Amino acid sequence: MKKSPLRSTLSRAIRRPFGGSDRPHHLMMSKYCVVPSAVAASLIGQHMGVDSLTGFVMALGASWACLAQEDWASADRDEEEKRKPGNGHYYWLPFGVLVSHRSWISHGLVWGTAIRLTYGFVGLPWVLLVIVPPLGIAWIVGAFVNDAGHLLLDV
Numbered sequence: 183m184k185k186s187p188l189r190s191t192l193s194r195a196i197r198r199p200f201g202g203s204d205r206p207h208h209l210m211m212s213k214y215c216v217v218p219s220a221v222a223a224s225l226i227g228q229h230m231g232v233d234s235l236t237g238f239v240m241a242l243g244a245s246w247a248c249l250a251q252e253d254w255a256s257a258d259r260d261e262e263e264k265r266k267p268g269n270g271h272y273y274w275l276p277f278g279v280l281v282s283h284r285s286w287i288s289h290g291l292v293w294g295t296a297i298r299l300t301y302g303f304v305g306l307p308w309v310l311l312v313i314v315p316p317l318g319i320a321w322i323v324g325a326f327v328n329d330a331g332h333l334l335l336d337v
C-alpha cells in the first residue's frame with residue numbers, strides 16, 4: 183500500500199535520527215524509551231500514592247520491561263518464522279503463523295501490546311497486576327512505552 187505524502191514526510195522525519203526501521207533501529211529506539219518508561223511508571227506510582235521506594239522499584243521495573251518487550255515480545259515477533267532461528271524463534275512460530283505482519287494484532291498499540299504480553303510472558307504481567315499491582319503496572323507501562331516507540335518507527 184502506498185503511503186500518503188503526509189505519512190511519508192512524517193515517516194522520514196521520525197526515522198531520520200534512527201536511520202531506519204529495521205531491527206537495530208528498533209533496539210536503539212527501545213533504549214531511548216527506557217527513561218520515558220521509568221518516568222511514566224514513577225508518575226503513575228506517585229498518582230497511586232505509593233511510597234518513594236515502591237516508586238523507585240516501579241521505575242526500575244518499567245525500564246526492564248521496556249527493554250524486555252523489544253527483546254522478547256517485540257511487535258515484529260509475527261515475522262519470526264522468516265528470521266533465522268534463535269532467541270525464542272520456535273516459541274514465536276505459532277504466533278507468526280496466526281498473526282499477519284503489521285496487523286492490528288501485531289502492531290496495535292493497545293491490543294497488540296496486551297496480546298504479546300499475554301503470549302510472550304505467559305500472562306505473568308496480568309497475574310502481577312492482580313497480586314502486586316505496582317509491579318504489574320510498571321511492566322505494562324514499560325511494554326506500552328516501548329511499543330509506542332516501535333510503532334513510531336514503523337509509521
Ligand SMILES: [Zn+2]
Pocket residue numbers: 257258289332336
Ligand atoms: Zn514493527
